[in-house]
Structures are given as structure tokens and as C-alpha cells.
Amino acid sequence: MKKLFTFFAILMMATTSAMARDIHFSTIDTWTQNETSKSLYCTKDGVTITLTGSDTAPTMSGNFGFGEYENITISVDAGSETVKEVEVYGHGSTVKVLSAPGPWGCRTEDGSELIFGSITVPYSDIEEFIVRIEDGISVDLNDAGYATFSCNTNTSIETAGVKAYKASVSEEAITLTELTGYIPAGTGVILYGDTPASKVNFSIATSGSAADVTGNALKATTKSNGSLATLEANSWALGNGNQFLSFKGTTYKHNRAYLVHEKAVGAKAINMVFADEATGIDSVTGMTSVRSGKIMENGKVVIIKNGMKYNVAGQVIK
Numbered sequence: 001m002k003k004l005f006t007f008f009a010i011l012m013m014a015t016t017s018a019m020a021r022d023i024h025f026s027t028i029d030t031w032t033q034n035e036t037s038k039s040l041y042c043t044k045d046g047v048t049i050t051l052t053g054s055d056t057a058p059t060m061s062g063n064f065g066f067g068e069y070e071n072i073t074i075s076v077d078a079g080s081e082t083v084k085e086v087e088v089y090g091h092g093s094t095v096k097v098l099s100a101p102g103p104w105g106c107r108t109e110d111g112s113e114l115i116f117g118s119i120t121v122p123y124s125d126i127e128e129f130i131v132r133i134e135d136g137i138s139v140d141l142n143d144a145g146y147a148t149f150s151c152n153t154n155t156s157i158e159t160a161g162v163k164a165y166k167a168s169v170s171e172e173a174i175t176l177t178e179l180t181g182y183i184p185a186g187t188g189v190i191l192y193g194d195t196p197a198s199k200v201n202f203s204i205a206t207s208g209s210a211a212d213v214t215g216n217a218l219k220a221t222t223k224s225n226g227s228l229a230t231l232e233a234n235s236w237a238l239g240n241g242n243q244f245l246s247f248k249g250t251t252y253k254h255n256r257a258y259l260v261h262e263k264a265v266g267a268k269a270i271n272m273v274f275a276d277e278a279t280g281i282d283s284v285t286g287m288t289s290v291r292s293g294k295i296m297e298n299g300k301v302v303i304i305k306n307g308m309k310y311n312v313a314g315q316v317i318k
Contacts, residue, residue, distance in 0.1 A: 026128035075103035150220030188218030188257025
């Protein structure tokens with residue numbers, strides 16, 4: 001039986017967790033020296049590791065080089081992802097594990113060794129820095145089985161029974177259309193699963209086709225920096241049930257999605273319908289032959305029951 005969903009407002013509190021992946025920054029990679037900032041940095045897979053000296057920039061010529069009596073800072077920028085730890089690797093084994101959060105400090109003395117607390121490592125022994133970041137974000141569905149999601153990488157849903165939807169906005173309603181293919185980076189979606197209050201796992205999409213998100217009104221909150229995204233005026237966020245409400249704040253968590261719906265300003269609810277349900281709504285202008293069902297009248301969804309007209313809130317239309 002087809003259902004029409006009306007979404008009211010309250011913010012959804014979805015939690016995220018993650019799996020880890022390793023990015024190896026070795027002596028054979030391309031490193032860039034910046035004398036102005038006294039740094040040496042390398043970027044791979046959207047993650048940047050930077051080695052900064054207190055007096056001079058570190059160098060790279062076959063192996064790492066640092067000046068004498070330098071305080072060295074190691075930092076990692078993983079965008080909206082979270083750094084779990086950094087391993088300093090050399091001579092076939094882990095020399096030092098730097099636990100998050102960074103940045104991390106070490107020092108030099110005679111120009112041939114890097115000192116991490118009580119551990120001293122010759123520069124020539126350091127083969128690579130292994131950055132372990134949290135990746136493959138998972139989202140908890142709310143008690144009604146809904147969540148919003150976005151990510152700065154292409155992602156695929158790994159959990160059975162969960163679908164992703166894009167949203168289009170009209171004068172009166174928001175229509176959800178199921179997506180086929182992976183979720184493109186930077187795309188906001190609504191998730192719906194048949195097991196409420198359960199976890200949805202994702203993986204990085206490395207093959208396959210991207211979902212067609214043409215006309216998608218959902219906006220992603222994935223940014224390259226910071227812990228919060230700034231939302232525009234007239235923004236709406238998913239609530240604890242099957243609900244959307246006007247968002248009263250200015251910042252929102254990353255890896256979520258929201259709507260900007262200017263025509264809903266002052267309204268109590270945004271009405272939503274799934275696209276496969278909307279196809280069962282007849283477009284008519286009169287009621288002479290319709291006793292029960294759903295119709296579109298003047299761009300609005302009207303429910304007819306025993307010949308009486310009702311709006312989606314159940315109020316009689318006179």
C-alpha cells in the first residue's frame with residue numbers, strides 16, 4: 001500500500017564510526033619543499049603530510065634531510081577524515097608510532113639523526129611515514145530507519161536492505177528518487193533502511209558507475225577543513241523520525257546532508273513523497289469520478305476519501 005510521508009522538523013543525531021586505511025609516504029614519492037614555510041610536504045589520495053623545521057626546511061634527495069638543532073613538527077591534513085595514527089617506518093620495522101591527535105614534535109642534534117623522545121633514528125634509516133586514517137564512514141539510522149549522508153570520496157553502501165535517494169523540490173512537496181550506482185563524492189543523499197536504529201556501512205567506490213544525481217536538491221556537509229559546515233539561510237535538516245524541520249543554527253556536522261527550501265519559510269512541515277509512490281497519484285482537476293485515492297490539484301497533493309478532500313496533514317479541504 002502506497003504511503004505519503006510528511007516530514008516535520010527536529011535535528012537528526014546520526015553517529016559515525018570508521019574503518020582504517022593506510023597511506024604510505026616514502027622516499028620515492030614526490031615531495032615539495034617550501035622555504036617560506038620551512039616545510040617539506042607530500043600529498044597522496046587526498047591526504048597531505050608535512051614536515052616543518054624550526055629554522056630551515058627539511059630536504060628530500062634520496063632520503064630525508066634535516067638541519068642541526070631543529071625542532072621538527074610532523075602534521076597531517078586528511079580533510080574531513082580523521083587521522084588514527086602515524087607510523088615512522090624504517091629498516092623493515094616500525095620505529096615509532098605517533099598516536100592521534102597530532103601534530104607531533106621531534107628534534108635533531110648533530111644533523112644525522114631524528115629524535116623521538118627516547119628513540120633516536122638515523123635519517124637514512126627512515127624509509128617512509130605510514131598515515132593511518134579513518135575511512136569508510138558508517139552511519140546509524142534513526143528509529144524510523146532514516147539518515148542523511150555525504151562524503152568527500154565516492155562511496156558504495158555495503159549494508160543490505162538500505163537504499164540511497166536524491167531529492168527534488170517543487171512548490172509543495174519533496175520527491176525522493178532511488179539512486180542506482182555509487183554515491184558520488186560531495187553528494188548529499190537520504191538513506192532509508194528496513195532495520196531502524198541500525199548501522200549502515202560504506203566502502204570507497206573504486207569501480208562501477210556513479211548514480212545519476214541530476215536535479216538533486218540535497219546539499220552535502222563535507223568540507224576540506226574544520227569540524228563543522230556552515231549552512232545557508234532557509235536550511236532544513238532530517239529529524240529523529242521521518243521528519244524535516246527548519247534548521248535554526250548556522251553550523252552542522254560533516255558527512256550529513258540538508259535542504260534549502262526557501263518557499264517553506266514559515267511553514268510547519270515539508271511534505272515528502274517517494275517517487276515510486278508519486279507515480280500512483282493521478283493528475284486531475286475535478287473529482288466527479290474519483291471517490292478515494294490521491295490526486296495532484298494545483299500543484300498540491302490531495303487525498304480523497306469517500307469523496308472528501310483532505311490535505312497531507314489530514315485536514316478537510318473545503
